Amino acid sequence: MNKLNSNVKAFTLMEIMIVVIIMGVMVSLAIPQYAKTVDRARLQDGVNQLTAIHAAMLIYRAQNGAILNGSSDHAYLNTNLYINIIPNGLVYAYSGNASTGIYTVTAVREGKTLTLTQDPVSYPTNPACTPSGGACP
Secondary structure (H helix, E strand, O other): OOOOOOOOOOOOHHHHHHHHHHHHHHHHHHHHHHHHHHHHHHHHHHHHHHHHHHHHHHHHHHHHOOOOOEEEOHHHHHHHHOOOOOOOOOEEEEEEEOOOOEEEEEEEEOOEEEEEEOOOOEOOEEOEEEEOOOOOO
16 A cells, blocks of 8 residues: 655644744835835936926027916926926926016925926925925935
8 A cells, every 4th residue: 555655844834834924024014115115216206307397498498588487287388398297196386487587396296395496406405305294305
């Protein structure tokens, strides 16, 4: 008949449970850090988008002699500056006065506001980040 092999090596139930518990602890520590990293990346994307808007506004001013006038959102900027700003979770707002040459573009996400003005780009002062909770990238 069949002879049972007593030399078979395998993991015990206790060993498997310990490994699962250790993996659970590691994942519970990693998920919040991942969420913070994603948030910082999205805010950095907003900084990059605002820098692109600033460059496009300089070109628009050189071609037309003035900046865009009025208040609107990113779609207005995309249409008039011939750029393609993708909101990516940010809410953009534009306000500009053609007669004074002063404009402000804001991008808001989860309590953090990025603000761009007509001043030269020099992060973190322009665009500037104002957090209402947490830190800026």
